Amino acid sequence: MRKGLLPLQAVMVMAVSITGVFTFEAWAQETATPVAQDQNWADVKTIMDRRCVVCHSCYDAPCQLKLTSPEGVLRGASKQAVYHTERLTDAQPTRLGIDAQTVPEWRALGFHTVTSDPEQADTPGLLERYLELGREKPMPENAPLPDALGLALDRPLVCPTSDEFDQFSRDHALAGMPYGTAPLADTEYQALMTWSRSGAPLLSVPIGIPAEVQDQISQWEAFLNSNDPRSQLMSRYLYEHLFLARLHFQGDAPRRFFQLVRSTTAPGEAVDIIASRRPFDDPGADAFYYRLQQSTETIVHKEHLVYSIGPDRMARYRQLFLDPEWTLAELPAYGDAEGGNPFSTFMKMPAKSRYQFLLDDALFFVRSFIRGPVCHGETAVDVIEDRFWVSFLDPDADLSIADPSFLKDGAAYLELPVSEADAGALGALPGFSHRNQVRYLEFRDARYKDAPIYQTGFDYGSIWDGDGTNPNALITVFRHFDNASAMTGFHGDIPETAWVLDFPIFERINYDLVAGYDVFGRVEHQLTTRLYMDELRMESEDTFLFFMPKDVRSQMHKSWYQGTLAEWHTYWHRRHVDGNFPTGITFETSSPKQEFLLTLLERGNGLWATNDPINRCTEGECSKDYSEIALRELADQTGDWVKYLPDLSVLVVENNGGTTELFTLVHDKAHFNVAFLFDEIARRNPEADEVTILPGLIGSYPNFYFHVGQNQLAGFNTALKSIRSQSDYLAAVAQYGVRRTSPDFWVLSDLIYEMFLEQKPIQAGVFDLNRYKDPKPNDDPT
Template identity: 45%
Template structure:
């Protein structure tokens, strides 16, 4: 108990310290002494590449190698050393010793977003980024000897990893490890101290042909190709949507702002256009028809700083990676839907809201003139997209960020009611003060401000309960009619969220066995989660900002859980909630001894079993029909046939074995990491099957940021098995011939000791140093892109475990 109390006190003390020292965000001069004008020649050991060189193209020859071998770790915010190899612009920018993710930062960091914060090499050098390509003399030898990329490739070739067993302990894989990020001046010491740290890091080397291609390109000056021009069909669509989003009336301007603040983070795609064409919705200084000059604001509701700006669609030119790729489709029918929701209803916008942080961070202030039912229906139409924003947004990287949610839970939504939502618009406008978000304080939020925000949240929940009883439950029973039915066809009506320790995934439908917890989400809750985790979150922000975001999400999660409890028989609600918050730490601090709202209104649902949660969702799914998604025939096989439609004999055989696998739990699945991709080999390699194995780790509660290991209950872990792919960060690849599946399951079930795990991983796993790992990585990526060409991206190997 002392250890648990200590962890909570540590969390509190850390927050107080961060709060006391955090100041308002200010622009510090981050200019580096690495002045491009002062670059001097390096006296480095010559690198002898005694191999033939050839003319190569960046787009045709080099980029495919970078995409298949380097982007596996170097993309997005969590690129080691901020070296993004997913585009030429990222390579040219180079690397930095500063980390984007830092939960101990007391002063906000100046942002370093590619394409936004700077656009020239010289300006990136002034921000402390150092080159990985040669920027000195231009001889072929210097192009190689002064290239960090060439040096790191050669270091791996000179010091190969052992080809079997675990990697040596000197290969550090923890995400929070201290990165070296050597400059060219420091590389001699780096290779002396860390001879096994060549690239690809902790993985087998490139093939000789891949090396020759990259080194030939580097030797010839690392030239880029000209970006291809957009096709006429794309130009026409961009023109149409930019005209729509920049229409002049006050009503259209407010609607465009609402759309932008919700769509800016995702990848937009024109329906029926090539699957690899995506766009970002941005605010630009320049009007349509001119080159985009994106505003450098941190948050989408920050003051633009100019009198006139324009909403523009900027093409995505970086390689698409799955961990931040979620797609919103634009089409004629989508534009018609937006017009129906926001432009056709009779209401008047009398004045456009400003960008004062106290007001702009609160969507219930900013958009009070837009009908609440229109805003809510907009979110419901593409609920998975918006939940993906919560999940794949930058806040969701890191165990301390996502341990606010359970490893698996189901989500349903309150149905928009025309009469109720009209009153709701007025209620939200009148009570917007109580819905103040942490982002309203910017980077200077501290303990006092957080306590004030938390107090307002509790007051809002009180007022919300009174309003719901007066405006909704007075006319409606608490039954299935309150649950959104997807309008009879929309399969966003039910979602499943999986947390994988320090990242998460959201999918449509009810996947997996009945989870411990469930959410029912209404409009104000949906909107606040977006403005907390997406629009209002600054990945470069202070520790105080990050901690308060996490703590506020605790309140929103409990509100969603409480809305679900309304549908459970009243006498069983407290016991069910208590089962979610067990353990000495939760009870000791009384953190969750909060009112159980809705307990005085009995549900009108007549349950047939005592497993209320399972029965509730099964009946909801059945009532929704196509909108409820496909039944999970692997993890929740009904008594009738569990055969998937149009499945092959191999699929039927594999599914039957996967049902047995999905029934394992506790220590029977101890050998599995959280996310495994299982390749089942058949007689025809082109028809090999893939399943994702998700180990759901049980915690006594998700009450606190730290000391998660002290709340683990591994004997209650469960396994979800899903055909196809789930998750962006595989922890291990597994490969089993279909005839050996019974043996594989039996081995897994009885694998406990280190010796037994060693046998299991050697026989079925593809370890990090296995020379075949790149073949498997390519196969999984290609299969994913083939099965889901519009929504798939490359998998990330940063969390591939050393088992």
């Protein structure tokens, strides 16, 4: 909790002290923009992070204008969108810091400048002109945005060049920056304009790394670049799983991170990244090296995947991959075919070690499925329910681990779609995921029927318990319409569905959604990725059903796939509920799903709370916090009012004692099924929607802020529960909500970010506000 609000100057000082001086290596010697060592850049960078990066970051930055680093400012903008679900050929990758290194190279890839040309001092740059346009045409204060101003993520973007801006500003007079929000404060506007008019100088002093950290980097690079063939295969396995990670050294400064890259240069030299599309692509015939490169961009939460490293981690890798007895005659090849089947590529490495590697940091890998580039837009995540609980098959119960011949004989059936990609527009799309998955399920079922476990069934010991020390064993996943989030433990009320992942499922999800996914790929790749994930979801649900009593499995499965089309879908996918596989659990209640899941919580020796103090608690176990007690009136509730709430809302509560609390209101949308790619609205069941309320912040894309005093909580509850129409919801917004155009919008946004940094200094990052809602009278609540 935090006392009071901070003025802008204090916010700037805090940001600089927490994150360090914003400095970057000189990189664009050929650029026409001079790079000046100007300390004012730190203040300008702070403003940009809080007002610009909140929309201009990652692959979904409008016009690919990524403002998270000086490199992004110099690269500029493009008319080509990264997310394009209809393209028939693969696009040229445009990854900042990878696919081009100089301004001329970016210009050759279609990017245009957004800063002023120092040789034409009287001509303002695009950034300056967008800011001026926003100043000239501000949004109406604390009111809905004009209808002409679109917020949809897939809205057509014009992305004008400097020569086109005059006409653009006439056609789109309301498109100034910051887009569709309250205006900048005078001090912020003047700081940015002064910086822009002075040539947009960018600080370029090399970042210093403490000697003790540099020593660890040297040790890690030596470890990862050993000439021993087993070590080389281990390093490849680690790289293909950690290439998106923000590596953080144990005990190091909370805002210093590194990335594992492949470089043409050896340790001790400047990093020269090999620009492959995927981590398993061939690095070339010449020698290459695994290097740790410092991350210098603004930390944006939606791509911030923290992975801890240090001496303990290196010792763990030795224990998992180098201490066991295994031999390797030759290293496997690179390429789509090999990357599309990690089970054959890494066959020689002990399967138990590979599975345990995933389990050790299961939350990191689940989050990589979510925060990787695949999860953009509704189609990417409508393969999952809005909230479900995940557990993992214990290695000793997983036949792919316990039986050495399982993966050897079954690897041919575990090919992923990328392994059969071809040059055609639809490539391997027709029937690939269905054909391979059916073959694998037939193989898996036959092997389990011949195994001793088929006589006894899975019991509680068949679920990994974290070995008594690891909280990653139980995870809650939330879907927020077109994005998702995850956290350890089981949160909210008993969910409709639950997943149990074994090693083949876990590894295939990683290679489908992360290692094998190409955000610049054509439509065939996008669809096969989504369809294959559909198969993996069903397989995870089926594994969960093996723990249920045989006589409830079929009905439970039907409740997940309601509707004639959904029943046909499961039939076509050869999904049949196995009523013969026994369960090893003797259930004592008439609610086996609830009994099973809650019993898993009791096995953690305190790793997780056995109850949810707001959403699911029994007498004597509920929260004693005043705000949480009040909010229990809303939690785990159904009703007409729920469907009007945004997918993800942040509630800021100002307590009577001067402190501030943050809560997240998650709208759990109910579905009759999640079996199809399109027309989700037809499969919605809004009458069964619920709200899960969590202390703190989850998610990366808040849809709305509510701001109340502690003594207003009762009224806030009443206002929400009284909603029966869109006009009722708008009345609640007027009293308790913070619109995009509210004078408090940026102040509250800053406060939330500051508290996030205080509470989770390593995990925190800037939130993306592209999805922040603008409630209007004609909105459809479903």
